[in-house]
Amino acid sequence: MHKILILEDDHKMASELRQFFTNRGFECDQVYDGHIFFKQTELTAYDMYILDVNVPGLNGLEVCKKVRQQNRSIPILMLTAYSAVEDKVNALEFGADDYLVKPFHLEELLARVNALLRRSSNTKIEEKHVYKIDDLVIDSAELKVTRNGKEIVLTPKEYKLLELLAAADGRTVSKQTIASKVWDINFETGTNTIEVYINYLRNKIDKGFARPLIHTRAGFGYYLRSLA
Template sequence: MKILVLEDDAVLAAELRKFLEANHYQCKNVYDGELFLKEVQKDTYDYYLLDINVPKIDGIEVCKRVRATDRDTPIIIISAYGDISDKREAFQSLADDYLVKPFQFEELLMRMDALKRRKSAPDISGSDIIRIADLVIDRNGQKVYRGGKEISLTVKEYMLLLLFAESPGRIFSKQQISEKVWDINFSTNTNTIEVYINFLRKKIDKDFDVKLIHTRSGFGYYLKAE
């Protein structure tokens, strides 16, 4: 497995590369956004790790440009910026995950493994088509429609919607969502799940009178035509 890392801190980049190679990954480091985008054009990688505050082209802009042509390769942001606004911008740029520095390298490895499992896991559940009101999810084609219009979702948004849709009316707590969608337990102060719920609501519910994604205060979230 090959990883391309955008990180301008030479010490951290070297330590990260040493750790990843010790865990049987091939790792290449670049220190600015222009070099990263040139490298993407030259070779293929299984993961991208992006710092935000780097020279020439910042990590968020790099993420957007990569996603313009590549929707599949997992992108993990690794940044000292921990505000919810920074995370929101990263996820809106279609990053798959976000780690705030300093972080334990083992946690990065767990998140990478979780993304790999989700990407490669076969669909073994029930019918390929789920219908809830005018929402249609084609699990075989991994496509989502509402009111006959196709809705573009990121990988994590699709996984979250599918979790709800496969058990309509069931309330999922934040912990259950983190375990089932991200395969890990988030810290209690994270806003990542709320961010993704808001993303889904904007795409699934905003333009429709009947709302499908609901919150039960103190318990969690669920999907149901009400």
Template sequence: MNILLLEDDLILSAELCKFLESNHFTCDKIYDGETFLRQIRNSSYDLYLLDINVPKISGLDVCQTVRSFDKNTPIIIISAYGDLSDKKDAFTRLADDYLVKPFQFEELLLRMNSLLRRKAPSETNDRELIRVDDLIVNKTEQKVYRGGNEISLTLKEFQLLVYLAEAQGRTVSKQQITEHVWEHNFNTNTNTVEVYINFLRKKIDKDFKVKLIHTRSGFGYYLSPL
């Protein structure tokens, strides 16, 4: 199980990760909210641990951003703030649990295992979330995000993006795209695929330095940050 920890106390962060690793988890440490959000766009985790008072973006704002595109991954807030209003704010932003510092690591472990057991039956839902660099495609909700911002796509644009994303960097031909996205409902000699690729580029790539949609001349198209 992979855990991502947002905690700017270097000593606590190191001790907590060491404890989790001794209990057969892997643990990555992040010290500010901005880096945390970048990290989850590139890697997949089973549970998030968030301190509230961290640099750049607070743990509560991180929680709210995560929930805008990921409803399933458990989130536990670990904070020195113990007032009911603080807890209410965290649960309003759809955190799953809240633990006040100082706490016993064993208690945290019990709460983590409880949440992970509840998550297990819906594990297949995690496969509905596709990440490519800072692009996130939520197949279940038919939503797309890049750089934390939602991008509005038409149904065909979304279907085309999903097909490219599921190819995991492999080049797919125009013929393959027409078969999977349009199901032979139009003449493959038309430039429909090229038109929709251009639509996607304007929405997915235009405002970003790193381009994700690429053409391999004579072969087709692929989705990759490289």
């Protein structure tokens, strides 16, 4: 299940977009301010951003530019009330992958979102990622994990969970996202499966090292980061 974050200060439109995507099987969050956008991305990992240009705080173009400085691969679709060529060019030059001029048909928006997500998925499959967090190295091409040069043997589920945390670039990954991405199920509050596997990882990744890398954000989820 793909997760989308929408930046839109028109509350009615934001609610309509969220409901539209939720009804079509997406997980969807909405924020109304460019500064709040980045606070939200620290809490949850997303597969795509939809950004309105004219919002309070940081506008959509500034948000897009800042996102691209941190993450070059996440799909970004801009929503703009202007059809001038200059505005379209600005959106693309700031790093957007696509744009849509208001007013638009929701089905066209859905088609563009699906196209960007397919392109992103194909790119991720083709790329050979190596994640480095402090002295932890995760080679997704070789499915190999080492810390301080020593190989760490993980089960497939443990590896998938660790790679999901690494791909979030230090941001918190919610239990809902973990359940969806690692176990392909909806999160159930009565189960402790995720906590059990986090403990498995901590015993293999952090035990015996001075600097723990796997951290809990109480009430939100988990993140992988060096705090040294």
